[in-house]
């Protein structure tokens with residue numbers, strides 16, 4: 474169990490299981506002789522990807538960031554990805570029922586990030602998995618998901634979001650909004666045009682200059698402050714899916730805008746490195762979160778968070 478305290482908040486990681494992904498697709502233009510030193514591939518060139526959701530207890534609300542792959546994959550999809558569907562049982566083992574979740578946030582609407590948003594009831598009707606939750610997702614993602622390109626149409630399963638938008642249970646975000654005190658979203662273009670990272674400020678109300686949603690107007694920070702008064706965590710999602718993707722040019726083949734992935738990573742690091750942010754990795758099966766540090770050689774290293 475991965476759990477830690479971030480200021481006033483308690484953070485834990487819950488997994489929906491792991492699934493196989495083609496190693497070439499996972500690392501884009503990076504040659505296998507390089508990525509295979511970091512990640513093991515099987516005889517079919519598949520590597521293991523995790524499905525990490527972040528649970529935030531603020532003391533007032535319980536917030537779930539990302540809902541994994543879920544249990545509604547088609548037979549064809551299941552052939553590729555399996556369907557681990559472990560999230561609800563893992564939450565339940567920690568004493569968390571679907572009714573306990575107050576807020577659900579999706580970074581984007583690919584099937585492996587919002588799969589447990591909804592389930593089929595015994596009559597086959599699509600219903601929200603978390604009945605009392607307010608759901609949030611990027612508006613640009615939802616608009617795009619209605620008419621995806623031929624290349625990524627397979628990544629979108631409308632049952633995961635359309636019924637929630639229609640019923641008013643899902644709110645669509647422009648990027649930059651604060652959803653609950655200390656929890657805000659920030660658009661990072663690259664993997665898709667409108668993917669949003671979820672930024673968690675563990676001491677909401679304190680030290681407003683470090684408030685993540687004031688991203689634009691912040692003065693430069695000149696020195697590291699890993700144990701600063703306003704600890705911040707960021708669910709960076711598919712901008713940097715695992716600890717093996719921390720170097721600027723190690724992007725996924727799935728990214729629709731690979732050059733923007735590099736620009737967005739630079740923008741992220743400009744704050745996350747000097748301020749000692751905790752980075753949460755959506756697809757890392759071993760290390761779901763870490764503090765990223767830049768060595769003198771320029772290499773990025775992940776320091777384990779305890």
Ligand SMILES: [Zn+2]
Nearest residue numbers: 581583664711
């Ligand atoms: Zn994605």
